[in-house]
Amino acid sequence: MPKSLLVVLTATLLLITTSVQASLHGFASSVATIAPTAPTAERPVLLWSELAVIELPAVAPEEVWVRIDLNRRELALFQGERRVLTFPYLAFGTAGANRIRLQGSSQTPIGDFRIDRINRQSRFELFFGIDYPTPEIAHEAWQNGVLSDQDYHDYQQYRRQYGRSPAYTPLGGHIGIHGLGNRPVNFHQIRDWTEGCIAVTNTEIQMLERWLDVGTLVVIR
Incomplete structure (x- = not known):
């Protein structure tokens, strides 16, 4: 060569x-x-340091509550400080999330809420409605000019009369946690598809039924 x-x-x-x-x-x-830096099955599940990014709710030792972490796309069910269930994937509003969520925006509201209704005949398998907009959010929206004086008056009057938030103001409503209904799981796992609600699978929403009730705290961050 x-x-x-x-x-x-x-x-x-x-x-x-x-x-x-x-x-x-x-x-x-x-x-x-x-x-991955997320918690694993081998890590303790009682560490409050894991919730550092979320303001710790004032809950009783055995109180059931739900933490929804939009960044991790994770729904976790707690009883006091003890983690009972974790769903590693959820879908939410197609337009993301916001503290003050407007009617028709397809955004998921951020804040601390309570379940105020349960629909077991929902087309989404099960529906656990939350009390958005809360009085705090409505007051904030009024101060920021999102709600007019009349809107805010109507909101307060409805709350006094029915004990729950109306869904007809510019802030919208009808937000909750629900299943997929007839939607395929693979569609659910590749994109956000709701109008602002939190969606999990039908199996997962059925697992929540025995734990959730009217009054259950739902923290969304």
Whole structure:
């Protein structure tokens, strides 16, 4: 083999080797970067430090409550400090989330809510409605000019008369936690599809039925 050709082949092999090593190093770095940091089954589930990003609710030692973490797309059911159930995936509003959610915005409201109604004949398998907009959110919306004086008056009057929030103001309503109904699970897992509600699978919503009741605290962050 001519010496010049041998030199070219040697240089080519060195270049390929260097490129492969660099690629492997980059892949390892990438894996290290995206290594999951979320809690695992082996980690304790009673650590309140896990809830650092969420204002800790004032709950009784055995009180059942729900934490919905939109960033993690996780629904967790607690009894006091004890985690009872965790659903690792949920879908929410197609337009994201907001503290003051408007009628028709397809946003999920953020805040502390209470379940105020349960529909067991829902087309979404089961529906646990929350009391959005709460009096605090309605007052904030009025102060910010989102609700007019008349809107706010109507809201307060409805609350006094029926003991629950109306859904006809500019803030909307009819928000809750529900299942999929006839929707396929694979569709649910690839996109957000609700008008502002929190959606889990039919099996998961059925698992919640024995725990949730009118008055149950629901924290959405």
